[in-house]
Amino acid sequence: MTIQLSDIESRSGPKYLAITEALSDSIRRGQIKPGERLPTHRDLADTLGVTVATITRAYKEAISRGLITGEVGRGSFVSGIPEERNNLLENFPCPGRDMEEPVDLGPVLAAQGGQDRILSETLKSIADSPNLVRSILNYIPQPGMLEPHQQAGGQWLSQWVPEIDPDRILVTNGAQHALGLSLLSAAGSGEVVLTENMAWYGTKAVASSFSVRVESVDMDEEGLDPEALDQACALHGPRMLFCSTNRQNPTTATMSLARREAIVDIARRYDLTIVEDGVFDFFEESPLPALATLAPERTIYISSFSKCIGAGLRTGFMYIPEELFPRVAGHNRAMLICTPPLMLDIASIWIMDGTAGRMVEWQRAEFAERRKLAREAFDGIAEIRSNASWAWVELPEPWTPGQFIAKASAKGINVWPSERFIIGRTAAPPAVRVSLGGYGTREDMAHNLQILADCMSSPPGSHIG
């Protein structure tokens, strides 16, 4: 028999799809060969204990996937096409997971906790909804969101900016795209944007693409130093301030309420547009007021799925002051027309059905454990700062970042030097950033952290460790 009851029992979703999938697996495994005749609808229905209509639907689905052909009066036959198609899909490279060496602890990524399995389920249910499939093939009307998307965006953003006006939400292809739109809309070519003196390097890349000058502002343990900000405003006459309030990347600095208020006062005095990067705000269980709440008239708030769910979804939401919204939406339309509906659908479904919330909770708990591992690994070897999805590791004497990176790389692990985060002319401190996320399991992470700690505990140039 081609398919047994046990082949479909463990599969979730509609019965007919489970049968089609089981059939597909049997063909792929060579249990049923191209040209072979399949059981009649009635016979297979009896074997599997389902209705004939279910088998008819399953066979129809298999025909539409090119797995089988149906010939009236003769029956259904396995076709040869799926072998090639499956080979193509199965051999598709998967960045990160396929690369065994070196292990890349450079980019800060979400940890993998079964998002791929959930995505696979969601894609199947989308595929099973003709309306959604059809809308994926079309443009989304302006401003690039349908009502359910807008509702989902509002629900997502209101975790950090409670009073959301849905008409001021724009969906983006992630935070970097949102920053680009902000620069285009509120800071022209040749103008100045201020940001922290150590920050996510993407800021420099985006600003340079738009010929915007980036100047740095000194920080303390709460992030931007108000006095330094005031001076930088007086000196450079900036149009915009780009900053994070929570768990700043890479320093981990978080602003108190008083610090947020001080920053907002200065922004008002110098008439700055603030762009608040909230990509790590998902770690906040009881967030302090966002700058977008304290100064809604001038703050663009940026959020993204990249760090809490998956960077490849390239989906985020931005919340824009009323006055700026038409410009930002106009630039977005000019560049993209609209973001890909499939990604927005996935994000919206996950927000509305609670999946995104559960994923965020999982990430918080998982990274809390991984931070513990980092503290244990570097205990007595190096000082670390870690309150999000990376560890900022201060190298012990006499290591320099360059030496350490070379040693770690020789052991098969990539980490990023402090220099990569420097904005302006600040001297790079002797530190490296180690990402705690990515494809590996928690056990892989423990192993890799131990390798890094062992490297660090023997002096540069030594052959021990």
Ligand SMILES: Cc1ncc(COP(=O)(O)O)c(C=O)c1O
């Ligand atoms: C602070 C910060 N903001 C924004 C981004 C970019 O996020 P996205 O993938 O959503 O463009 C990153 C990525 O590393 C980041 O660290």
